[in-house]
């Protein structure tokens with residue numbers, strides 16, 4: 001009997017946290033132990049299947065933070081604790097944690113781009129000695145879009161945290177402006193030895209990379225996480241391919257020096 | 265080593281084979297072709313040699329016998345995933361050398377790309393044996409000699425139709441079906457050696473070619489219908505589809521269906537992002553895969569030169585002309 005890689009496993013929803021009006025975090029009971037930055041394929045029978053990053057994980061459970069944008073994600077948002085959904089994975093190559101050991105690390109995340117790096121940030125929160133220093137640069141459209149508010153407050157106690165929203169908003173006294181405006185502050189001295197992770201919408205990643213490079217971060221020290229349409233997650237359906245690279249297999253995390261040659 | 269049989273004798277062999285295998289091959293359907301008065305040659309089950317259509321190219325390749333256009337992956341009842349209980353019968357598929365070489369490309373993708381084997385593909389593939397028949401002549405738009413896929417090895421049997429006779433080269437395990445006939449020492453399989461069309465796949469292709477104005481002509485002409493992909497023996501892309509049954513909403517299935525990189529929606533993602541919005545960019549994506557990207561990953565070109573993409577394009581876009589033109593562009597730019 002051949003094992004069927006498309007067969008998902010049922011996972012019970014332990015709890016649901018409403019991060020914003022459109023983003024919910026689902027904690028699922030599962031034995032899956034993902035690497036940082038990997039994703040799973042999530043499905044509801046008769047509705048559909050989609051790739052979703054693991055936004056947090058501990059032995060016995062994983063969390064997925066899912067934005068309501070269409071057919072499947074609408075249905076997912078109707079589910080309640082105790083309901084089942086179906087997952088297979090984990091898939092893809094995540095962040096090369098060893099390359100960040102004892103280094104200064106900057107993580108720049110835009111919007112839902114925070115989900116794929118949250119697990120890594122939480123890991124460093126528990127093992128703060130593993131990197132020399134961690135700076136977080138996070139941007140959201142409005143204060144209402146901010147994800148993981150409790151985590152962010154927690155992270156402030158150990159890391160340098162810079163949280164910004166795109167435009168002035170009533171009741172918001174924090175930073176205002178795009179992430180790119182704050183790259184200079186995040187980089188600081190001795191930038192050439194720092195490691196940088198950038199995750200967000202395509203244009204955000206493009207311009208933020210350029211900005212880090214401008215402030216002397218070598219291209220070799222930057223990593224990005226890609227999003228593409230994916231129908232299988234295992235290198236068969238072809239939707240995620242760029243040149244001779246399958247984003248679901250060789251990514252979603254890529255070194256910048258690889259990513260810059262991935263032209264769609 | 266060959267058996268030289270008459271059609272009637274080979275029919276006897278086919279009847280023996282039918283005890284153990286179902287036979288699948290190109291068959292002619294009257295008046296179902298691209299133009300209403302033309303016939304369509306398509307893959308179907310055959311009972312005897314007279315069903316097998318070897319004169320003319322099939323519109324679709326033998327690919328569908330192991331990678332069907334629509335395939336059910338799971339049946340759903342409430343919250344249960346049930347794999348289709350199907351034990352495919354052992355089959356023999358009759359096909360041409362280009363299409364047999366295409367199967368190698370499918371194998372690389374479905375069995376070897378990434379760490380997982382595609383179970384659905386493997387299940388059909390394992391039960392499938394290939395009888396390759398030589399082409400007596402080259403058909404319209406064929407350029408298999410240029411891609412080196414006019415020849416093949418590793419088949420379960422090879423056939424050359426020679427007027428009244430057929431030269432047959434079965435592999436060892438299939439020789440027992442030829443019991444009672446005599447083997448001739450001197451004959452070798454004959455492959456087609458010339459096409460009307462020759463192409464020279466350019467060396468030195470790279471991403472540098474991506475924004476060349478060369479692709480703009482296709483932006484104007486291609487209507488993004490996807491026929492080139494669906495008829496291609498080496499295209500493997502698919503999309504997942506979940507459905508529920510109209511008469512019982514609690515039951516349904518998950519299918520995979522053939523997808524085309526030339527058709528809108530191939531790269532669409534939530535939030536309105538998509539890539540390669542222009543048909544010219546999609547053409548570039550397809551062409552680069554067939555004659556560059558696939559080979560970078562798997563060490564052989566994807567395109568097997570069957571010319572079907574040209575046969576079916578409603579806009580008369582020619583893949584072989586595209587490659588030849590590209591050669592000129594690369595030569596000029598380097």
Ligand SMILES: Cc1cc2nc3c(=O)[nH]c(=O)nc-3n(C[C@H](O)[C@H](O)[C@H](O)COP(=O)(O)OP(=O)(O)OC[C@H]3O[C@@H](n4cnc5c(N)ncnc54)[C@H](O)[C@@H]3O)c2cc1C
Nearest residue numbers: 050051052053065066067070071072073228529532533534
């Ligand atoms: C590696 C990876 C990680 C991801 N991680 C996360 C995550 O952590 N959280 C998260 O919320 N999302 C994540 N996503 C995105 C997520 O997969 C999509 O949001 C999801 O597939 C949407 O599915 P849906 O059925 O709800 O939407 P769909 O109904 O498929 O459509 C959503 C929207 O996309 C567009 N669209 C999609 N398909 C078509 C089409 N065929 N034609 C026209 N328009 C179309 C439409 O604008 C539509 O409104 C990730 C994606 C990848 C590749």
Ligand code: SF4
Nearest residue numbers: 496567568570571573
């Ligand atoms: S690209 Fe065209 S010529 Fe090449 S294998 Fe596919 S259909 Fe045949």
Ligand code: SF4
Nearest residue numbers: 486487489490492577
């Ligand atoms: S068959 Fe012709 S018109 Fe249709 S997508 Fe292919 S190249 Fe474009």
Ligand code: FES
Nearest residue numbers: 230233237238248
């Ligand atoms: S998601 Fe199917 S090939 Fe990558």
